[in-house]
Structures are given as C-alpha cells and as structure tokens.
Amino acid sequence: MEREISALYEPKRNNEIRIFESSDEMSTDLAEYISQVSEISVKERGYFAIALSGGPLVSFLGKLCEAPYNKTLDWSKWYIFWSDERAVAKNHAESNYRITKEGFLSKVPILNGHVYSINDNATVEDAATDYEFVIRQLVKVRTIGVSESNDCPKFDLILLSMGSDGHVASLFPNHPSLELKDDWITYITDSPQPPPERITFTLPVINSASNIAIVTTGDDKSEAVHLAISDNADGPEAPSSLPARMVQPTDGKLVWFLDKSAASSLDAENDDAFEQHREY
Numbered sequence: 001m002e003r004e005i006s007a008l009y010e011p012k013r014n015n016e017i018r019i020f021e022s023s024d025e026m027s028t029d030l031a032e033y034i035s036q037v038s039e040i041s042v043k044e045r046g047y048f049a050i051a052l053s054g055g056p057l058v059s060f061l062g063k064l065c066e067a068p069y070n071k072t073l074d075w076s077k078w079y080i081f082w083s084d085e086r087a088v089a090k091n092h093a094e095s096n097y098r099i100t101k102e103g104f105l106s107k108v109p110i111l112n113g114h115v116y117s118i119n120d121n122a123t124v125e126d127a128a129t130d131y132e133f134v135i136r137q138l139v140k141v142r143t144i145g146v147s148e149s150n151d152c153p154k155f156d157l158i159l160l161s162m163g164s165d166g167h168v169a170s171l172f173p174n175h176p177s178l179e180l181k182d183d184w185i186t187y188i189t190d191s192p193q194p195p196p197e198r199i200t201f202t203l204p205v206i207n208s209a210s211n212i213a214i215v216t217t218g219d220d221k222s223e224a225v226h227l228a229i230s231d232n233a234d235g236p237e238a239p240s241s242l243p244a245r246m247v248q249p250t251d252g253k254l255v256w257f258l259d260k261s262a263a264s265s266l267d268a269e270n271d272d273a274f275e276q277h278r279e280y
C-alpha cells in the first residue's frame with residue numbers, strides 16, 4: 001500500500017509483529033522461530049551464534065528444552081553470548097549468566113566451551129574490553145559472521161527483552177551509550193535500574209545482526225511498545241532516543257513477540273509498515 005512516509009523517519013523494512021493471546025502461545029511460537037533461525041544458520045554457515053539477554057526472556061525459552069527441539073536441534077553448533085550482563089558474581093541471583101544457566105543451558109546439550117559468558121572477575125570496563133576481544137577473535141574465524149556494511153559482528157540471532165522505559169540490553173533512554181558508533185561492547189556505571197554497573201552490546205552490534213527478536217509481555221510495556229513501533233509516534237515529539245525504537249537491523253530482520261497486553265496500545269491502522277501476524 002502506498003503511504004506517505006514522514007521525512008523524519010526512515011521507513012521500516014523487514015519488521016514483523018507477532019501478537020499472542022498468552023505467554024504460553026508466545027513461547028511455542030518463539031521456540032519454532034529460534035529453531036528455524038538456527039537451522040538456517042547451521043546450514044548456511046555451519047554455526048549458530050545467538051546472543052541472549054536477562055530478565056524474563058529465559059522463562060520463554062522453556063519449549064526449546066522439550067520435544068521435539070531437544071532432540072532435533074543441532075545443539076553442537078550453538079554458540080551462546082549475552083547482549084548484556086549485570087556486574088555481579090556469576091552465582092548472584094541477578095546474574096544473567098546464572099538465570100540462563102539455570103533456566104536454559106542446564107537443560108540442553110550445548111557444549112560448555114561454546115558458552116561465552118562475561119567476566120565477573122574484572123571491573124566493568126575491563127570486562128567490556130575482554131568481551132569485545134573474545135568476540136573479535138570469533139569474528140576473525142567466522143564462528144560469528146561479519147556484517148557486509150561495516151566490520152561489526154553479525155550474530156545469527158539477538159534475543160532482547162524490553163523494559164517499560166523502552167530499554168533493551170543495558171541501553172537506557174537518553175544515555176550517552178546510545179551514541180557509540182565504533183565500540184562493539186560498552187559498560188555503564190549509572191543504570192537507572194539496579195545494579196548500576198552493567199556491560200552491554202552497542203546499537204551498531206545489535207543492528208548488524210541477521211535476526212533480532214524483541215520479546216515483551218505485560219501492560220506496563222504497552223506505551224513503550226507503541227512509542228517504539230508506531231509510525232504515528234513520529235514527528236517533533238518522537239522519542240528519537242528510545243532504545244527499542246533505535247533497534248533497526250541494517251540488513252537483517254526484526255520480529256516483535258508481544259502478548260496482548262504489551263500490544264494493547266498499538267494502532268493497527270497506523271502500523272502498516274510492519275507485516276502483522278496477529279495471532280488471536
């Protein structure tokens with residue numbers, strides 16, 4: 001359909017919204033989506049490099065640990081990374097590594113040597129430098145792909161969740177880390193949500209991925225979802241520095257996985273830049 005595009009905003013391409021009646025249905029579809037992306041990546045590249053986030057995301061990966069996926073997926077080709085980590089010890093309740101290990105990694109046969117966690121034994125600055133170094137080595141040998149448009153790593157899939165303030169990974173609204181162009185990994189010491197110190201992928205790395213999924217549930221996210229997605233949120237008041245709105249893959253594809261509550265402020269008429277799959 002022909003439509004007028006605001007001069008203030010790049011038209012969105014390769015974006016899709018999937019809306020589900022319940023988080024259980026969302027988990028089922030998410031498992032199928034991840035399975036398909038992993039199969040394609042293994043077939044095309046021989047590896048599947050996936051970056052996870054913390055928060056409630058891991059609880060939506062449960063179906064991957066069950067039949068048929070626990071048997072059919074080529075787990076030996078999976079390489080695990082984190083798009084962000086909190087500066088706490090690995091055995092701390094808030095460690096994204098710990099949450100992922102308990103809720104996912106301990107239930108599937110991913111090789112320990114393929115799990116690239118963020119150093120919890122260094123300052124956040126050093127941990128960010130170390131993580132970028134490790135990722136550079138893996139890009140050199142192409143375990144992680146490389147973007148054709150810049151030298152950024154091209155993860156096969158980056159899974160993100162979003163906070164009610166629109167933050168993704170540990171990129172928070174109006175934070176200077178949103179401006180970084182050359183760093184792959186950075187750190188912050190002033191997170192508005194505890195703990196204050198965190199390590200995070202930068203936007204250039206997120207946007208260079210082949211596939212990005214933002215998985216979000218709950219009423220408290222509906223306004224941020226609207227601001228992140230809707231064309232009618234364009235204009236002079238547009239939340240140009242809302243991190244979730246800045247997630248726009250350069251060559252890849254973005255899929256939003258939303259439950260009905262998180263999608264409740266979306267205006268179907270005005271969101272036609274997205275291919276919508278309203279799974280009611």
Ligand SMILES: O=C(O)[C@H](O)[C@@H](O)[C@H](O)[C@H](O)COP(=O)(O)O
Pocket residue numbers: 053054055056057161162163164169170193194217218
């Ligand atoms: O520390 C953080 O950055 C948050 O925990 C974040 O990781 C979380 O994903 C969102 O805040 C959404 O979480 P809820 O859906 O539970 O609100």
